[in-house]
Amino acid sequence: TTQCRRCLVVDLMLPRKLEEDNWRVRVATVHLESNQPEASNAQQRAAQLRAMLPRLRAEPFGAEVACGPDVLILAGDFNFCGTCAEENSLISDDPLVVDAWL
Numbered sequence: 101t102t103q104c105r106r107c108l109v110v111d112l113m114l115p116r117k118l119e120e121d122n123w124r125v126r127v128a129t130v131h132l133e134s135n136q137p138e139a140s141n142a143q144q145r146a147a148q149l150r151a152m153l154p155r156l157r158a159e160p161f162g163a164e165v166a167c168g169p170d171v172l173i174l175a176g177d178f179n180f181c182g183t184c185a186e187e188n189s190l191i192s193d194d195p196l197v198v199d200a201w202l
Contacts, residue, residue: 108129124165124168125173134179
């Protein structure tokens with residue numbers, strides 16, 4: 101991006117109640133590209149999400165585990181317009197995403 105935006109990620113092993121194995125939880129935080137006076141940057145935010153989400157879901161969970169996480173939490177500043185249906189559809193149309201924006 102023009103402002104060196106990054107996605108910071110931490111992988112956690114959390115105990116499951118009544119089971120022997122653990123939940124593999126991946127938590128990531130982002131600050132997607134913000135609007136500028138001359139451009140909305142909505143296309144760049146869409147590209148950032150398209151690049152991030154598949155990788156966050158699929159990247160192996162640590163050296164010992166060959167699969168991705170059981171749970172993925174992606175938080176941060178998406179810089180979405182709350183009333184722009186086109187932009188919000190980037191996450192609302194994904195059946196694996198629950199939007200908890202308040």
